[in-house]
Amino acid sequence: MDLNDYLIPIIVVACLIVGYVIRVTPALQPVREYIPLIVCILGAVLGAVIQGVTVESIIMGAVSGLASTGLNQVFRKALNLKEGASK
DSSP states (O other), rough: GGGGOOOHHHHHHHHHHHHHHHHHOGGGGGGGHHHHHHHHHHHHHHHHHHHHHHHHHHHHHHHHHHHHHHHHHHHHHTTTOOOTTTO
């Protein structure tokens, strides 16, 4: 089984959006350091909701959530965005 078998694109996008909203919302700045944990848990829950409650669907969701954090970092490095910049 390949890592790509564990990624669910809709969960990656949903977690990417939630992580971005947390990062740019001033009221949520205290929880900013927990974004990877938040999107991992959100991904696991979404995986269970979308595909049913099984160990595999929860793992697939969690991996997809964590992939959104990595995808965010790839975009930031590719676009040379500074940490803390919202645009």
